[in-house]
Amino acid sequence: MKEKNEDTWAIETTDLVKHFGDNRAVDGVNLKVKKGSIYGVLGPNGAGKTTAIRMLTTLLKPDAGTANVLGFDVIKDANQVKQRISLTGQFASLDEDLSGLENMVMIGRLLGFSRKEAKQRGMELLMAFGLQDAAKRQVKNYSGGMRRRLDIAASIIVSPEILFLDEPTTGLDPRSRNQVWDIIRLLVDAGTTVLLTTQYLDEADQLADRIAVIDHGEVIAEGTSSELKASVGSGKLHVRVLNPDMRDRAAEILKESIEADVHLASDPLVITAQVSDHSRVARALTALESAEITMTDFSLGQPSLDEVFLTLTGKPAEAENEVEEVEETA
């Protein structure tokens, strides 16, 4: 049984714990990541995602529990683990003072390539990632997207068996984010296992075969994205009426037709509601129109991370306040 696990699982943790003083950063995490898959670890800031990744990549010693990466213990066989993984940290794991090519050559040399081989491999990857024109520029002058791509390029100078990506697209514009997603998909096609952390349900949904939702250092849900979404419902309905006088009536109709609680937002024109069934949304639209209520917006949003949390924990995610404000003023 044990041996079979080692064949199948790229990563396996049992009751992994890391506390910093009173802060239970990682509090008994069990994960099983299949070889050749993309595994998403989803959670808000401070949920323990980075701490978990740092333990899996041998940067931090767990306080308790075990973590096996490709069958090697992260403490006892740290060097074996290091030979098989790469980490792309949350803040670029690059030397910002050096140029892109100098970074690639340095890391290539550290991995055992000769200067010539390191340069060759570095240029090959820079070209593949569309960075050849920036090869001689200092990394501190790179855009966020370029930095990310270089960071990933540096992680695959020697193709790793597992690539750890800590929030690979946080702070990127949509175009750069899509580029990074494409690269991640290609990596997995080439046989690499990818574990990525993210704050965006959307990202986990797009990329990950399985997702673990973590909060306060604990896994609160695990499954495929469709399994998770099913537990959340279809998303949030957002209705904006033309005239504030109409709102109460609209809310009443809405409540009846979708058979769920509606929420009157602080904006006097806006009503929101949690929807579990798409067909009722259509019904609500028809009902509102036949009651001759003029609307300027009627839209169904993707379930957000907040909603996942709300559903899973019965309480909003920690970072929720800010998100909520943004939503309401938007």
Added chain:
Amino acid sequence: MSQSMNQNEAIKQALSNHSRPKQASALSTCMTFSGRMLLKIKYVPEQLFDVTAFPVIYLLMFTYLFGGAIAGSTSAYLQFVLPGILVMTVVMITMYTGIELNNDIKKGVFDRFRTLPIWSPSVLIGALIVDVVRYSLASTIMLILGYALGFRADGGLLGILLGLATLLFFAFSISWIWTSLSLVMRSEKSLMAASMAILFPITFVSNVFVAPETMPSWLESFVNVNPISLLVDTVRGFMDGTPDYTALIWVVVVSVLLIAIFSPLTMYLYKKK
């Protein structure tokens, strides 16, 4: 569109290359990390300010400020004080090793270094090797200026080289104190304060500027056992052509002790961080 297709092909191509070189040797990784520090100097040559300006300022300042009062003439004083100021300057500059590391280690690239399958001390040793090069540069500048001002080493070139070798070895050893401290101290300011609190007394309360016989006896006995004084005796001895082997042995003992204590401590702190 077709461009992005090509891009994907290129990425696939790059990924299909599964060559895995043999693990890099410790020597090779040290050299790579030295190379990294040299590249940093290439981009910001101003960081050589400490090793170029300090020797000039210190030598001119102390020679002409104290020369007349202490030795009766600046030229006689220069002959006495140059080896001492050389020691003081280089030992003071070692402090920047810690400050550089304290800044550097906060950067994300250290996460990558620590997840690479390499001999982990090489990150620090590589940086220290470049620092020794920096110390040599400071020493050379001071000696050239000293010669221009009239200093002559009776011990000849060999005496100068032996003196420098001892000094650089000691500087390398004492640098490990700063690397340890830099891993404990959270800010550059506190690190600077702690380093100065150690360096200021041991460099000034020594025989760098004046002969210890002129001091009160309690101070004299401290000055005589101060490792900096022993180092100055060694360097002065070699340069004057009257080598002081007892002092040399003590300097080597102290240096080896410093390395034996502070290099493992640095590595322990580095791995824990």
